[in-house]
Amino acid sequence: MENGELHIISTGKQSPETLAEIIEEIHPYIDAIHIREKTKTAKEIYEMVMLLIEKQVPISKIIINDRLDVAYISKVHGIHLAYHSLPLDMVKENFTGFRVGCSVHTIGEALHAQTQGADYVTFGHVFATNSKAGLAPRGLDQLRSITNSVSIPVIAIGGINPINVRSVMESGAKGIAVMSGILEADNPLGVAKEYALNLSI
């Protein structure tokens, strides 16, 4: 099995400086860094990306959530669309050259995303997680159904830790995405290494 991709997603709760400091330290172990800052303005997200670039974080690893305009202007390589974002097919048609991902929650949504040209999908939440407290996790069986249904990579998200990550990969995921599990850990570098190690064996 090839190495699984390790994505991190910003929590929306950390200051740009704190986030940049953590990412500066851990990025060699991370494949994709999602800037997902729903309450921040275009200018703030742009400045956050500039801060990462200043800290030598590879632009090829940065993915901006929803704000395609910020992604275009800051010349990052990836964008990630949510249900409230611009339509995926319009994005692929008008902005070429981006790796475009999309959040999905059902097989139907995954197939639709694939048809519209998504380069990958994220699916979750797989396990119970504090960020989706009270919502039943979708579980490994549904993950397996999704990975069996589409040919594009499926990145699993939600409650994935260095212990259960193997079961996720064995369900056909091409990688995982982690938020607080790494970014709010006492030792983000140590935890990132632990995830990366378990994604490579």
Added chain:
Amino acid sequence: MENGELHIISTGKQSPETLAEIIEEIHPYIDAIHIREKTKTAKEIYEMVMLLIEKQVPISKIIINDRLDVAYISKVHGIHLAYHSLPLDMVKENFTGFRVGCSVHTIGEALHAQTQGADYVTFGHVFATNSKAGLAPRGLDQLRSITNSVSIPVIAIGGINPINVRSVMESGAKGIAVMSGILEADNPLGVAKEYALNLSI
């Protein structure tokens, strides 16, 4: 004196359907329609623009506030930037072909916008207005200072009605922008015509 431009700016409070119905009726009297919907998602703003296009509102009159990506994908001709938007010079450099406006509140900001390549600025609020309740209006003298300082068109905003519009134009403005004064009027068409008439004499 040439005819002054009449801009309207969406209030952020009307449903897309209500707004589209009003604009469908009044657009022949309007030069620019700003879609300024701070709490709406990219998808919602995109759908709002599609609704206007469906109702034969000329795409050349539509200006989208802040969401450059929605403007690009929906192929409208104008974008308007606020202080929290992407930097004007980066926008002009990366997205050519748009008429790009910018909100300013001081001579310094107006000069900066002009240097960065703004095609016009909006300045206000000129008169007291409910949408800026408790904030002192900037007045006609400041408007005059701004219009004397820059060579790009200055569109005045804030408390402008069909009566005081002449004094605004005599202060060097190239046009005015109105929100609730037209969009929340009992008879938007009648009021729009009244403004348009007083901008043409």
